[in-house]
Amino acid sequence: xxxxxxxxxxxxxxxxxxxxxxxxxxxxxxxxxxxxxxxxxxxxxxxxxxxxxxxxxxxxxxxxxxxxxxxxxxxxxxxxxxxxxxxxxxxxxxxxxxxxxxxxxxxxxxxxxxxxxxxxxxxxxxxxxxxxxxxxxxxxxxxxxxxxxxxxxxxxxxxxxxxxxxxxxxxxxxxxxxxxxxxxxxxxxxxxxxxxxxxxxxxxxxxxxxxxxxxxxxxxxxxxxxxxxxxxxxxxxxxxxxxxxxxxxxxxxxxxxxxxxxxxxxxxxxxxxxxxxxxxxxxxxxxxxxxxxxxxxxxxxxxxxxxxxxxxxxxxxxxxxxxxxxxxxxxxxxxxxxxxxxxxxxxxxxxxxxxxxxxxxxxxxxxxxxxxxxxxxxxxxxxxxxxxxxxxxxxxxxxxxxxxxxxxxxxxxxxxxxxxxxxxxxxxxxxxxxxxxxxxxxxxxxxxxxxxxx
Numbered sequence: 001x002x003x004x005x006x007x008x009x010x011x012x013x014x015x016x017x018x019x020x021x022x023x024x025x026x027x028x029x030x031x032x033x034x035x036x037x038x039x040x041x042x043x044x045x046x047x048x049x050x051x052x053x054x055x056x057x058x059x060x061x062x063x064x065x066x067x068x069x070x071x072x073x074x075x076x077x078x079x080x081x082x083x084x085x086x087x088x089x090x091x092x093x094x095x096x097x098x099x100x101x102x103x104x105x106x107x108x109x110x111x112x113x114x115x116x117x118x119x120x121x122x123x124x125x126x127x128x129x130x131x132x133x134x135x136x137x138x139x140x141x142x143x144x145x146x147x148x149x150x151x152x153x154x155x156x157x158x159x160x161x162x163x164x165x166x167x168x169x170x171x172x173x174x175x176x177x178x179x180x181x182x183x184x185x186x187x188x189x190x191x192x193x194x195x196x197x198x199x200x201x202x203x204x205x206x207x208x209x210x211x212x213x214x215x216x217x218x219x220x221x222x223x224x225x226x227x228x229x230x231x232x233x234x235x236x237x238x239x240x241x242x243x244x245x246x247x248x249x250x251x252x253x254x255x256x257x258x259x260x261x262x263x264x265x266x267x268x269x270x271x272x273x274x275x276x277x278x279x280x281x282x283x284x285x286x287x288x289x290x291x292x293x294x295x296x297x298x299x300x301x302x303x304x305x306x307x308x309x310x311x312x313x314x315x316x317x318x319x320x321x322x323x324x325x326x327x328x329x330x331x332x333x334x335x336x337x338x339x340x341x342x343x344x345x346x347x348x349x350x351x352x353x354x355x356x357x358x359x360x361x362x363x364x365x366x367x368x369x370x371x372x373x374x375x376x377x378x379x380x381x382x383x384x385x386x387x388x389x390x391x392x393x394x395x396x397x398x399x400x401x402x403x404x405x406x407x408x409x410x411x412x413x414x415x416x417x418x419x420x421x422x423x424x425x426x427x428x429x430x431x432x433x434x435x436x437x438x439x440x441x442x443x444x445x446x447x448x449x450x451x452x453x454x
Contacts, residue, residue: 025073025120025131026116026131028113029113029116029117029120029131030073031113032113032114032116032117033073033076033117033120033121034065034069034072034073035065035117036086036090036117036118036121037072037073037075037076037086037121038061038064038065038068038069038072039061039089039093040085040086040089040090040093041053041056041057041061041064041072041086043089044085044089048082048085049082050075050079050082052071052075053068053071053072053075053082056068056071076120076121083121083123086121087121087122087123090118090121090122091122094118097110097114097115097118098118098122101115101118101119101122101124101127101130102122102124106119106130112133115130116130116131116133119131259413263414263415264415266329266414266415266418267415267416267417267418269328269329270328270329270415270417270418270419271417273328273329274327274328276328277328315441315442315445316442316444316445316448317445318445318448318449318452320441320445321421321441321445321446321449322367322449324419324421324439324441325363325367325369325421326367327419328419329370329418329419330367330369330370330419330420330421331369331370331371331372331414331418331419331420331421332360332363332369332370332371332372332421332423333372333374333407333410333411333420333421333422333423333433333438334356334360334371334372334373334374334422334423334424334446335374335403335404335407335422335423335424335425335426335429335443336353336356336373336374336375336376336403337349337352337375337376337403338423338424338425338426338429338443339356339423339424339443339446339447340352340353340355340356342425342443342444342447343356343443343447353375353386356373356450357373357388357389357392357394358389359450360373360389360391360392360450361389361390361391361392362450363449363450364390364391364392365390365391370393371391371392371393372392372393372394372395372410373392373393373394373395374395374396374397374403374406374407374410375394375395375396375397375403376396376397376402376403377396377397377398377399377401377403404424404426404428404429404432407422407424407429407433408429408432408433408436411432411433411436411437411438412436414437414438416437419439420433420437420438420439421438421439421440421441422438422439422440422441423440423441423442423443423445423446424440424442424443425442425443425444
């Protein structure tokens with residue numbers, strides 16, 4: 001077997017020159033050729049393969065036939081050496097078929113496509129006729145198969161057509177019956193629809209009438225509710241006015257009584273302290289009235305701030321302030337920022353307040369006089385957290401009220417006859433409190449007195 005195979009290579013080349021296909025390889029034969037080459041492919045070394053097929057050397061036969069089919073068919077057609085190597089493997093794998101083809105007697109029972117594929121690879125004498133005959137046989141078999149399938153499909157379609165016609169004949173009568181029933185049902189539904197539409201129209205008319213009546217009732221009710229609410233608001237407003245007036249009256253009565261009682265008590269304390277001061281100043285013995293008391297004589301009068309003002313003291317002499325604060329129940333009212341901005345204007349407001357209040361606390365401890373220091377609330381950026389010192393009342397004016405007005409209110413609140421001393425350099429404040437019976441002094445006088453305290 002080896003010697004004929006090796007000697008067949010020149011014969012194949014000569015046969016290739018003598019015989020050639022004049023038409024493309026039939027598709028069925030081509031697939032069998034690719035399968036034969038793919039089977040023989042794995043038995044060859046990489047060096048035995050054409051360059052364009054070496055990349056498929058590690059593929060499985062199935063993947064090789066799928067991805068390298070065209071390349072393998074072209075290599076067998078154009079590369080005699082590669083074809084002879086494939087033929088060698090074919091002779092080893094199918095020795096009987098190869099021997100029969102090379103002997104010129106292909107097996108009658110063999111598949112024509114297998115015979116044609118083997119002939120295409122082996123290239124025995126007359127291989128072109130074998131390939132052409134196999135192609136014609138394959139085409140004839142395909143045609144017979146297609147014809148048989150066509151006949152079977154035609155028979156099936158004829159049977160289906162017959163069934164459809166029978167169903168159509170049977171269903172046509174049923175459709176006519178159903179159509180008559182549907183027509184009668186449609187006529188009945190139309191009658192019912194007309195009756196329903198008539199009922200709907202009557203219902204709409206009745207609904208519009210009811211809605212109109214409801215709208216009238218709602219309008220009447222809304223008008224009555226609005227009138228009732230208006231009357232209720234009027235009565236509530238009147239009740240609030242009466243309650244406010246009553247509360248105002250009660251508060252005025254309580255405040256009036258309280259203020260009058262306080263003023264009377266304070267005036268009484270002032271009179272008692274003045275009397276005791278006169279007794280101490282005159283060194284009067286604590287005895288009851290004597291007959292000599294009925295003798296008409298000149299008696300010393302009660303000392304007032306005006307009497308002290310008449311003495312020969314300078315307005316800037318601190319002794320003047322001492323004499324004023326020595327009066328019974330004396331009340332010193334200080335215009336805070338007027339004093340601090342006169343004495344130490346460069347300091348921050350907080351330190352100004354603390355320095356003044358510290359001096360007033362010491363002065364109150366020395367004199368025992370009532371002291372009130374008033375600051376303007378407009379100067380504040382935020383509420384002041386301040387603990388008033390002992391003996392000093394600290395007040396800030398409310399929003400919209402100046403410290404000057406608050407000082408005048410304090411002076412007007414005092415009973416007539418009580419010694420009230422106001423410290424302020426503001427001429428308007430001094431004139432106002434003087435008209436109310438208070439004694440104004442300058443800020444410089446208080447600052448001199450406080451410097452002596454410290």
